[in-house]
Amino acid sequence: MTAQIGNLLFDSISLNTGDIAIGIAAAQILAERGITAQIVDPLGERMPGQMIIGGGELIRPAGDRLYDVFRQPGAHILNAAGVWDTAGGLDYLKDYAYVSARSSREVDVLRRWVPQAEIVPCATTLLRSDHYEIPGIEPGELLVGIHMVPHSLRQIENLVPLLNSIPHKKVYIPFTHYNGDATFMRHLPFDKSNSIFLDALTPLELHSVVGQMDRVIVSSLHASIFAYSQNIPFASVFQQKAQNYFEDRGLGAHVVADRSQLREMIDRMETEAFDFSEPIERDTAAIARAFDRYATILGQNEQESVPLVAVENPVTSRIRHEVLLAQAQQIIGDRDLTLAGSESARLAAIAESEAMAQESAAMTRKTAQETAENSEVQQARIDDLEHRLTQTENALARITRSRWWRLAVAVTRPARRARTALHRLAGMLQRP
Numbered sequence: 001m002t003a004q005i006g007n008l009l010f011d012s013i014s015l016n017t018g019d020i021a022i023g024i025a026a027a028q029i030l031a032e033r034g035i036t037a038q039i040v041d042p043l044g045e046r047m048p049g050q051m052i053i054g055g056g057e058l059i060r061p062a063g064d065r066l067y068d069v070f071r072q073p074g075a076h077i078l079n080a081a082g083v084w085d086t087a088g089g090l091d092y093l094k095d096y097a098y099v100s101a102r103s104s105r106e107v108d109v110l111r112r113w114v115p116q117a118e119i120v121p122c123a124t125t126l127l128r129s130d131h132y133e134i135p136g137i138e139p140g141e142l143l144v145g146i147h148m149v150p151h152s153l154r155q156i157e158n159l160v161p162l163l164n165s166i167p168h169k170k171v172y173i174p175f176t177h178y179n180g181d182a183t184f185m186r187h188l189p190f191d192k193s194n195s196i197f198l199d200a201l202t203p204l205e206l207h208s209v210v211g212q213m214d215r216v217i218v219s220s221l222h223a224s225i226f227a228y229s230q231n232i233p234f235a236s237v238f239q240q241k242a243q244n245y246f247e248d249r250g251l252g253a254h255v256v257a258d259r260s261q262l263r264e265m266i267d268r269m270e271t272e273a274f275d276f277s278e279p280i281e282r283d284t285a286a287i288a289r290a291f292d293r294y295a296t297i298l299g300q301n302e303q304e305s306v307p308l309v310a311v312e313n314p315v316t317s318r319i320r321h322e323v324l325l326a327q328a329q330q331i332i333g334d335r336d337l338t339l340a341g342s343e344s345a346r347l348a349a350i351a352e353s354e355a356m357a358q359e360s361a362a363m364t365r366k367t368a369q370e371t372a373e374n375s376e377v378q379q380a381r382i383d384d385l386e387h388r389l390t391q392t393e394n395a396l397a398r399i400t401r402s403r404w405w406r407l408a409v410a411v412t413r414p415a416r417r418a419r420t421a422l423h424r425l426a427g428m429l430q431r432p
Contacts, residue, residue, distance in 0.1 A: 006030045006250045007048040011042040014288045018222030021203040022055035023221040025123040025196025033295040042069045054079030080120040097297045103244035120290045121283040125229040144306040145216035145349045147175045152219045152237045157259045172197045175223045233281035235265040249279040
């Protein structure tokens, strides 16, 4: 009996952890149904007649040298594809045996051409991995996984100090290796006193690492799915595809678009007990139903095995190198943009600080001037009062030294004596 084959076509060129993990997960799920998975080279010379096509944002506007490869005509299966809002010219999907996208917003785009298109969660929800021993971890430590890329720093203001303020051991996890995120995170001014920086790991090792965290803060859809599917609390730096995916599961608040939202989610992960068991169970059932259907579709036709070509032809090799070069240039440009923005922010902060210092100095001078002016006014008032008091004292002295004052005192003296005698007599008469 010939073994049943499932040909998997996904973006296996860029070595994106999420895309590779989709291929691994699909192979694991097919194996449970007695189907042997074969990875199809997107730039191979010949394509099988029927394939499961999915993994990453494959459905885009026409005209891209790489992603046009995934616009394959025939009775294929489109599995949980990522779909751009601007995608068009998808009439070829009408001949597919099954069409699905990973979120409701993305499936709405497909339904313009295929009304029966369905939503199927990402296969990595069911990914299985062996335990990976994280170096430097002590038993019982609370671990916070961190994954940051240049986009994260532009999205979240003052991100590094916010992450440094988390009072737990942090494990920095490179996930999107094509981004050079390992070196990027190592060179950011993170507090390294209670931190572990991992090297580049395989998708299955990364799946195990994320599953060992107590919570994670990440900048990748599939890093977020790795956490969610293993019931690990997470905050995912905003990407539209992540927002689309987690809104379908009622977890839109876990996708954070600014500092205040991230601060709130960090606080919530510190104080709340999250449990994603119910949506995970629903996703698991939906994926199982979809792959059961895939197995039925594949079983209706004898699947063709396309052998891998050991030596690439010059045209294919050039295309592959051009794709990787374009990707590298985009990543470098993204880093340059982030560095330029960081430097601009630094210079703006310096300028603002200098402006504030100048304003403060001006205010100090103004206050000192006002104080001096007020002191002069008060001193003038004191001098005036002292002058008037001196005049009054001099006038009183002149009066008391005059002959008329002495005569008035002499005249009134007998009267004062008589008044004193009467007071004494009255006192005596009142005694018993």
